Amino acid sequence: MRVNLENPNTHQLKQVKVGFSWTTFFFGFWPALFRGDWKWFGIQLVIEIFLGCFTYGIGAGIVGIVFSFFYNKLYINDLLKSGYVPSDKASEDILLNKGITVANK
Numbered sequence: 003m004r005v006n007l008e009n010p011n012t013h014q015l016k017q018v019k020v021g022f023s024w025t026t027f028f029f030g031f032w033p034a035l036f037r038g039d040w041k042w043f044g045i046q047l048v049i050e051i052f053l054g055c056f057t058y059g060i061g062a063g064i065v066g067i068v069f070s071f072f073y074n075k076l077y078i079n080d081l082l083k084s085g086y087v088p089s090d091k092a093s094e095d096i097l098l099n100k101g102i103t104v105a106n107k
Contacts, residue, residue: 005017006088006093007086007088007089007093008086016081020078020096024070026074029066030066042073042076075100075102078102087104
């Protein structure tokens with residue numbers, strides 16, 4: 003399920019997936035890098051390196067699995083905090099149903 007978020011200042015539109023992140027599940031921290039989400043890229047990378055060093059790499063895989071359950075929600079919350087708003091009523095309803103607080107336009 004995807005939602006459309008728009009920045010009212012720049013009119014930039016982003017279509018973001020809501021729910022489980024299959025890309026994070028399979029590729030770990032790389033989806034955050036390609037989205038330009040530097041904060042969560044750095045956090046995931048540091049955790050994966052730290053846990054991977056002490057567990058022969060198994061810990062890095064586990065971090066990717068754990069983050070895949072909530073990374074999309076973290077990314078959406080960061081976009082909303084930076085000024086993005088749902089561009090349509092359907093997107094707003096989806097976010098509210100998933101427990102993501104949406105500020106008024």
